[in-house]
Amino acid sequence: MSYLxxxxxxxxxxxxxxxxxxxxxxxxxxxLLLVSSYLVVCSYSxxxxxxxxxxxxxxxxxxxxxxxxxxxxxQWLIISLCVAMLNLAVFKYFDFFRYELQLLLNALNLxxxxxxxxxxxxxxxxxxxxxxxxxxxxxxxxxxxxxxFADFALFxxxxxxxxxxxxxxxxxxxxxxxIAQPRQMLEPHRACTLIILAVxxxxxxxxxxxxxxxxxxxxxxxxxxxxxxxxxxxxxxMLIYINFSGYTDLVxxxxxxxxxxxxxxxxxxxxxxxxRDFWTRWHISLCLWIRDYLYIPLGGNRKGFTRTQINVxxxxxxxxxxxxxxxxxxIWGACHGIGILFLNITARYWGxxxxxxxxxxxxxxxxxxxxxLAWLFFHCESFTDAMDYLMxxxxxxxxxxDYLAGMLSxxxxxxxxxxxxxxxxxxxxxxxxxxxxxxxxxxxxxLWVVIHFAPSGVPNFIYASF
Amino acid sequence: MTNxxxxxxxxxxxxxxxxxxxxxxxxxxxxxxxxxVKSQLKQNKQINTAALSVKxxxxxxxxxxxxxxxxxxxxxxxxxxxxxxxDIALSSSLSLLPADKGENQLSSDNEASQGNGSEDNYTxxxxxxxxxxxxxxxxxxxxxxxxxxxLHSSLSKEIKRNSIDASVTAGVQADTNKNHDKKYEDKNxxxxxxxQSATTTxxxxxxxxxxxxDHDKKTTPNPHIEKGSETQPVLxxxxxxxxxxxxxxxxxxxxxxxxxxxxxxRILPEPITLTAQNKVFFAGDSLxxxxxxxxxxxxxxxxxxxxxxxxxxxxxxxxxxxxxxPKTISEQLDEDPAIHxxxxxxxxxxxxxxxxxxLGNKYVKFKSELWEEQYRLxxxxxxxxxxxHNVQVxxxxxxxxxxxxxxxxxxxxxxxxQSEIREAQQHFLTTNNLLGCTYDNFSNFITTDxxxxxxxxxxxxxxxxxxxxxxxxxxxxHITIKEVEGNNSD
Numbered sequence: 001m002s003y004l005x006x007x008x009x010x011x012x013x014x015x016x017x018x019x020x021x022x023x024x025x026x027x028x029x030x031x032l033l034l035v036s037s038y039l040v041v042c043s044y045s046x047x048x049x050x051x052x053x054x055x056x057x058x059x060x061x062x063x064x065x066x067x068x069x070x071x072x073x074x075q076w077l078i079i080s081l082c083v084a085m086l087n088l089a090v091f092k093y094f095d096f097f098r099y100e101l102q103l104l105l106n107a108l109n110l111x112x113x114x115x116x117x118x119x120x121x122x123x124x125x126x127x128x129x130x131x132x133x134x135x136x137x138x139x140x141x142x143x144x145x146x147x148x149f150a151d152f153a154l155f156x157x158x159x160x161x162x163x164x165x166x167x168x169x170x171x172x173x174x175x176x177x178x179i180a181q182p183r184q185m186l187e188p189h190r191a192c193t194l195i196i197l198a199v200x201x202x203x204x205x206x207x208x209x210x211x212x213x214x215x216x217x218x219x220x221x222x223x224x225x226x227x228x229x230x231x232x233x234x235x236x237x238m239l240i241y242i243n244f245s246g247y248t249d250l251v252x253x254x255x256x257x258x259x260x261x262x263x264x265x266x267x268x269x270x271x272x273x274x275x276r277d278f279w280t281r282w283h284i285s286l287c288l289w290i291r292d293y294l295y296i297p298l299g300g301n302r303k304g305f306t307r308t309q310i311n312v313x314x315x316x317x318x319x320x321x322x323x324x325x326x327x328x329x330x331i332w333g334a335c336h337g338i339g340i341l342f343l344n345i346t347a348r349y350w351g352x353x354x355x356x357x358x359x360x361x362x363x364x365x366x367x368x369x370x371x372x373l374a375w376l377f378f379h380c381e382s383f384t385d386a387m388d389y390l391m392x393x394x395x396x397x398x399x400x401x402d403y404l405a406g407m408l409s410x411x412x413x414x415x416x417x418x419x420x421x422x423x424x425x426x427x428x429x430x431x432x433x434x435x436x437x438x439x440x441x442x443x444x445x446x447l448w449v450v451i452h453f454a455p456s457g458v459p460n461f462i463y464a465s466f
Numbered sequence: 467m468t469n470x471x472x473x474x475x476x477x478x479x480x481x482x483x484x485x486x487x488x489x490x491x492x493x494x495x496x497x498x499x500x501x502x503v504k505s506q507l508k509q510n511k512q513i514n515t516a517a518l519s520v521k522x523x524x525x526x527x528x529x530x531x532x533x534x535x536x537x538x539x540x541x542x543x544x545x546x547x548x549x550x551x552x553d554i555a556l557s558s559s560l561s562l563l564p565a566d567k568g569e570n571q572l573s574s575d576n577e578a579s580q581g582n583g584s585e586d587n588y589t590x591x592x593x594x595x596x597x598x599x600x601x602x603x604x605x606x607x608x609x610x611x612x613x614x615x616x617l618h619s620s621l622s623k624e625i626k627r628n629s630i631d632a633s634v635t636a637g638v639q640a641d642t643n644k645n646h647d648k649k650y651e652d653k654n655x656x657x658x659x660x661x662q663s664a665t666t667t668x669x670x671x672x673x674x675x676x677x678x679x680d681h682d683k684k685t686t687p688n689p690h691i692e693k694g695s696e697t698q699p700v701l702x703x704x705x706x707x708x709x710x711x712x713x714x715x716x717x718x719x720x721x722x723x724x725x726x727x728x729x730x731x732r733i734l735p736e737p738i739t740l741t742a743q744n745k746v747f748f749a750g751d752s753l754x755x756x757x758x759x760x761x762x763x764x765x766x767x768x769x770x771x772x773x774x775x776x777x778x779x780x781x782x783x784x785x786x787x788x789x790x791x792p793k794t795i796s797e798q799l800d801e802d803p804a805i806h807x808x809x810x811x812x813x814x815x816x817x818x819x820x821x822x823x824x825l826g827n828k829y830v831k832f833k834s835e836l837w838e839e840q841y842r843l844x845x846x847x848x849x850x851x852x853x854x855h856n857v858q859v860x861x862x863x864x865x866x867x868x869x870x871x872x873x874x875x876x877x878x879x880x881x882x883x884q885s886e887i888r889e890a891q892q893h894f895l896t897t898n899n900l901l902g903c904t905y906d907n908f909s910n911f912i913t914t915d916x917x918x919x920x921x922x923x924x925x926x927x928x929x930x931x932x933x934x935x936x937x938x939x940x941x942x943x944h945i946t947i948k949e950v951e952g953n954n955s956d
Contacts, residue, residue, distance in 0.1 A: 006535075006542060013527045020520040095920065102917050113918070120924040188518040192526070219759040219775060222766050257523065381931045388763075436522040440529035447530070448537050456541075456788075 001043040003163070003250055004202055012254065019258060026179050030154055033258070037159040041123060048122040055087060056153045059132045063139045063146045077140045081133060088129045091119055096325030124162035126322060130289055131156055135170035137293060143171045151177050158260075160251035164244070166263045167285040176260050183259030192439070193428040194253030196446060201246030204454040209239045211455045213406060218379065221392040225401035229393040233372040234410050236379055241269065244283070263288075268421055270371070270414070273356040273363040275339040278371060286322075290315050309344060313337040328377050328386070335374040368414075544788045548780060551818035552829060735891045738807055738858050739946045745772050745804045747857075749795055749848075750811035752779035753864075756929050757811065760938035769947050774798065774805070782815035783844040792847035799855040808857050809941060810848065813864030813883070814927060816841070817875020833878055841879075842886060849890040859892035860944055862937070866903040868926025877905050893944060900940050901933060912936075 001008050015036055022028040041049040062080035066073050098114050105112050135155065138144045146152075154177055161168055185191075217224055217232030224232070248265040255262045263285045272278035279287045295315045301308040313334075320333020347353075356363040380386040401407075431439060518526075535542060546554040740746070746765060748758040754777035765771040776798065781789040791812065799805055821827040822840060830837045852859045863880045867873040887894040898904055901921050902912030908926065911918040921933030929937070 006545070009531060013524070013531055016527060017524055020524070023520065099920065106916055113916075185518070185520055185523060188523050220762040220766055220773075222763065223772070436518055436526060440526050440533060443526070443530045444533035444537070447534055451534070451538065 001040060003247075003254070004199065016257060020185075024182050026181075026183055029183065029259075030151065030177060033159070034150060034154045034157065037154065037157040037162065040159045041157065041162065044123045045120070047120075048124075051091075051122045051125075052128065052157060053153075055128070055132070056156050057149075058083060059136065059156075060146075060149055060152050063136055063152070066136065066140050067146050073140055077136060080136050084129050084132055084136070088125055091121055091125055093321075093325045094119060124164075127162060127165060127167060128156045130167050130286075131161075131170070133293055134168070134289065135174075138170045144174055147174055147178055160255045160258075160260070161262060163251075164247055165251050166248060166265045167289050168263065169289075172263070173260075185259055186256045186261060187428075188257065189432040190425075190428045191253040191256035192431065192443065193424050194249040194256070196443060196450075197424055198246045198250035198253065199447060200450050201242045201249065204450045206239055206242045206246065207455040208453070209235050209242070213403065214239050217403075218389075221389045222396070223399075224392070224396065225399035226393055226395075226397045227401040227407055228403050229389065229396065231403050231407045231410065232389075233376060233393075235406075237270070237368070237372045237375050238410070240375060240378070241266070268417070270368050271364055271418060272367050272371075273360060274343055274353070274367055275336060275370065276343060278367060279336075279340075286319070290319055294318060305344075305348065309341050312340050312344070316340065323378070326381065327383065328381055331383065331386075332374055332377040335370075335377060339370055339374075544785070547821065548785050548788050548815070551820070553821070553827075733891055735893050736858070737946055738860060738893060738944055739948050740769075740771060740806055741948045742770050743804060744806035745774060745802060746807045746809060747795075747798060747802075747805045748773060748775040748777055748809050748811075749791060750777040750809075750862075751781050751813075751815050752777075752928060753814055754809075754811035754862075755779060756931075756934045757862075757937045757941070758809075760934055761809070761941050764938065764942055771947070772804075774802065777811070780815055782812050783841060784816040784818060784820040786844075792844055792851065795848050796851040799851055799857060803855070805855070805857055807860065807945070808848075808852050809860045809862070811862040811864075813876055813879045814867070814872070817872065817879055832875065838882065842882060845883065845886045846890075849886065849892060852892070853890065859887070859890070860941065861887045861892060861894050862941075863894065863896045863898070865897040865901050866905050866908045868908045868922075872927075873905060873908065880905075895940065895944060897937060897940075900936050901929075 015032075019029055019032055022032065038049050038052075041052055059080065062076060062083070066076045066080065069076055102114050105114070135144075135152070139146055147155075151174065155168070155170065155174055156162075158165075158168070158173075213231060213235040217228060218236070221229055221232070245266045252262050252264075265284050267281040267284065269278055269282040272281050295311055298311045298314065299307055300311065303311075316337030317330060317333045320329045320331070320336070323329045323332070353363075355366065376386050376389060377383075380389065431442065434442070543554055546552075746761070748754055748761070750758070755775075758773075758775040758777055762773045762775060765773055776794060778789060781791065783791055786793070795808065799808075817832055819829045819832050820837070820840075821829050822836065830840070849859060851857075861883055863883060864876045867876055884894055902919075903909045910922040910924075910926070911920050919932055920930050921936065922928065923930055
């Protein structure tokens with residue numbers, strides 16, 4: 001069930017009413033949340049819910065073993081992490097590796113036909129696997145104690161963040177679940193602002209970008225002039241940001257209405273001055289997870305310059321692979337890895353942030369262009385498609401450009417972008433001063449205008465497929 | 467924790483809030499300061515803003531939802547129709563009209579759409595129930611008594627007549643526009659009679675017919691059609707037709723030649739030939755959205771042939787109120803005379819009950835006679851538009867599906883498409899053999915000796931890029947590209 005559908009909207013309002021009837025009993029609220037989270041997963045497929053339940057039980061068992069065992073805690077941790085990763089790998093990557101391995105076997109003329117297992121990717125598996133890893137490591141480090149099974153099950157299945165949600169950390173999220181005092185609705189005006197912003201971003205802006213620019217230009221790049229192709233890149237970069245940040249805003253708003261605080265995921269990523277800065281602004285929860293559970297355990301930057309670069313490259317490659325089972329994602333990760341490597345090497349020999357110190361805007365433009373080029377590999381499923389696009393970009397200078405107006409408006413928007421960052425906060429402040437009675441009418445007006453300009457069809461969340 | 471991590475996560479730590487005094491003016495353009503001030507703003511907001519109670523928030527959510535639903539009733543109804551293939555609770559009470567009102571509405575609709583000759587229309591409607599007393603069929607969708615059945619049977623006859631007339635007039639129009647000789651006209655009429663007989667023969671042979679009574683009833687309409695054809699034809703499906711088509715059908719007074727003997731020989735369609743000046747038009751649903759870009763690329767890269775892709779997800783022929791393919795195709799063909807080939811890929815969103823406007827938006831059951839007639843009419847309209855504009859059609863058959871119910875529906879639709887395309891002598895491309903599956907046996911993979919190629923994604927409906935490429939190549943194989951000098955090349 002898409003969270004931006006009428007069905008979900010109406011069900012959520014009903015759920016909201018029932019949920020807050022149990023205001024004085026957080027335990028009942030938790031039970032309600034658990035049941036409804038599993039129902040959301042079941043709406044995709046009951047098998048996904050079963051897989052989630054079995055996985056939850058297995059990880060919970062491991063966490064108890066880690067906690068209780070004095071001598072073999074580390075070994076249990078390693079085993080449990082392997083089980084978690086294997087579970088993810090089998091569902092997500094079996095077919096990809098089987099295909100690549102089969103190609104290799106064919107190339108070597110070995111008459112082996114690898115078995116084909118038709119596995120459907122369970123919804124949210126990438127996200128709840130990472131949640132469970134943070135839980136296991138926190139239990140091992142004794143940052144938290146193992147909670148009750150129901151609370152842990154809720155932690156893994158919490159419906160706002162299971163689909164493509166921010167990656168929660170056990171030590172910050174579990175205390176919100178295992179709360180003794182009654183919950184409060186958090187920042188209701190901001191929550192409303194975030195939900196309205198989500199509708200504007202995903203439904204209206206995302207839909208318009210996809211229909212008018214991204215899809216036509218990417219469908220046949222060779223027909224378009226270089227400026228149009230550049231516009232295609234920019235608009236895809238905008239689309240993926242709007243789509244993902246809109247989704248994050250929606251689930252953050254929903255969680256606030258239920259009394260939960262989710263970690264932030266975005267901080268104006270296209271204003272980053274270099275690639276390192278970009279990764280502190282884009283999908284922040286994933287970046288922090290990779291840093292804490294991959295980069296630092298590999299040694300981080302404490303084992304010499306060369307080893308640091310290897311660690312960075314590995315982290316970026318695995319980040320790419322996490323997004324999907326495809327060579328194009330690995331290439332995308334490699335592009336970012338190479339970029340950061342380049343940055344580190346130039347920083348070491350010629351000083352850090354030289355371009356930034358010279359001109360912030362120049363640094364931003366370099367960074368955003370590099371990121372847009374990397375997004376090309378994210379979008380194009382095959383390497384040849386991406387290469388076709390690049391060749392067309394370089395060679396189609398003489399072809400007439402159809403979307404010059406679009407190009408100008410995007411450039412203008414980029415330079416106005418810093419001015420937009422306070423708009424949601426100001427809006428939330430403004431509506432907090434208005435009597436609640438009139439708020440629905442303001443919201444109806446805004447949403448009516450937004451939906452009026454939006455193209456038809458329910459948009460899908462790009463990151464829900466990862 | 468190290469200092470760098472502390473700084474980094476200082477403003478992002480959940481659950482811990484520190485309040486600092488707010489500066490009077492907001493400094494601009496400095497990255498770190500703005501971040502600090504922004505978080506301070508947020509913190510102050512939490513303290514200063516009046517907290518909304520749960521009841522107040524519930525009121526806000528409910529009123530907003532109700533308001534939006536009121537504004538967008540129509541869109542919601544269409545969405546509900548497409549997704550759940552039934553009437554939403556709100557609208558069914560509005561559209562459920564009693565039998566006598568339904569008939570009046572039907573006639574008033576016709577008057578509104580026709581303009582000229584409305585009296586004749588009314589007369590023909592009144593006449594038809596008398597003719598069709600014998601022809602009552604009990605359709606599952608029609609629950610009420612005699613009047614509804616009469617309505618249905620008169621409607622179905624009119625639709626059949628109109629489809630035949632429309633195609634005949636379209637053929638005539640095409641002739642006058644394109645200056646073909648009389649042989650083509652005669653061929654056309656023969657085709658139409660064959661199509662009528664073909665329809666009946668196909669319908670008789672179909673395994674979906676449950677009652678032998680139905681079978682008998684199917685053959686009886688023919689003599690009635692002959693009688694009825696002397697009057698002005700009534701285009702009941704005018705909502706689907708473009709103004710040009712409905713005008714054509716309304717103005718023409720055609721005399722239907724009696725049904726000739728059925729010819730069992732299938733005349734092969736003319737091969738598809740394109741030059742660099744021609745354009746290709748892609749129409750379809752999300753399956754076409756996947757395949758069309760690959761064909762477009764090949765056409766442009768190798769032959770510099772431009773193409774138009776209007777394919778749209780969740781569309782089909784079943785719900786014209788959501789998206790009207792016959793109308794869209796007709797308009798596009800009118801707009802762009804350079805289009806020489808129309809490639810259609812539909813069906814996956816269609817095998818469900820849909821409402822028929824002429825019956826007061828009541829839902830007709832999938833695979834019922836009326837459903838089939840309506841659907842065939844829509845296919846015919848597309849084919850007629852193409853014929854009018856001298857555009858060749860390549861129709862792709864909907865492939866096997868994983869879900870059994872959808873798959874059964876697809877098998878039925880495939881038969882409909884195949885019969886209509888063959889009558890119209892256009893090209894029909896079966897896709898199952900290309901995707902390594904059959905309607906009885908679904909598979910995500912094409913299995914060869916060497917490897918298993920995944921062609922369908924996990925939803926059991928859409929294609930992988932490999933699958934899309936395979937279909938694109940198959941489409942290209944059907945097209946012959948003529949270079950300007952006159953040398954043929956594939």
